[in-house]
Amino acid sequence: GESVGLHLPTLSVQEGDNSIINCAYSNSASDYFIWYKQESGKGPQFIIDIRSNMDKRQGQRVTVLLNKTVKHLSLQIAATQPGDSAVYFCAENIGGGTYKYIFGTGTRLKVLA
Amino acid sequence: GAVVSQHPSWVICKSGTSVKIECRSLDFQATTMFWYRQFPKQSLMLMATSNEGSKATYEQGVEKDKFLINHASLTLSTLTVTSAHPEDSSFYICSARGREGYTFGSGTRLTVV
Numbered sequence: 001g002e003s004v005g006l007h008l009p010t011l012s013v014q015e016g017d018n019s020i021i022n023c024a025y026s027n028s029a030s031d032y033f034i035w036y037k038q039e040s041g042k043g044p045q046f047i048i049d050i051r052s053n054m055d056k057r058q059g060q061r062v063t064v065l066l067n068k069t070v071k072h073l074s075l076q077i078a079a080t081q082p083g084d085s086a087v088y089f090c091a092e093n094i095g096g097g098t099y100k101y102i103f104g105t106g107t108r109l110k111v112l113a
Numbered sequence: 114g115a116v117v118s119q120h121p122s123w124v125i126c127k128s129g130t131s132v133k134i135e136c137r138s139l140d141f142q143a144t145t146m147f148w149y150r151q152f153p154k155q156s157l158m159l160m161a162t163s164n165e166g167s168k169a170t171y172e173q174g175v176e177k178d179k180f181l182i183n184h185a186s187l188t189l190s191t192l193t194v195t196s197a198h199p200e201d202s203s204f205y206i207c208s209a210r211g212r213e214g215y216t217f218g219s220g221t222r223l224t225v226v
Contacts, residue, residue, distance in 0.1 A: 044157070044206070101147075103158075
């Protein structure tokens, strides 16, 4: 039968407010990180990436912060819109010349009108 | 931008039958493709890395005889779930590595009855 899945943590944000989604990664050797957005029934979409030699990167309405000391990533979304409602995953590339990505558990973002 | 087409998007099959899922990079060549599995409300779990012209590399715990991967060309990788059982029901997603980074397919929802 179907596996019993973990319930994703949910972040509820009022439309127009800023959202902060957090992710703890596992491997201190990881050298590249990506945030993905996944809408229901669809594959993940790239949002923004950051290399381990950076601690901040900004895109359009999104900012990723990397804290290597505590192995923590965050995704900040400015002026959250209803279309931002989705599940957000961080993914780490474990380095060593491999192209493997390990995905975090994900956070569901709900934008309240 | 880079587009990855995954087909079919949804398939229902009888227990014991095999199902083939295709992943195509439409406008770029992908020497490496990845296959993920996602249970409801869970993150993406990497199943295997598909390398054009060579054998796939499977993650620990993934049965290579159960999940057959073929990457016969630079634009096509296939995943065949052999002798499917209800516990194989899941959302399967491929991704391909191109010049612009990693692009995901739209996913295939497999339901085994």
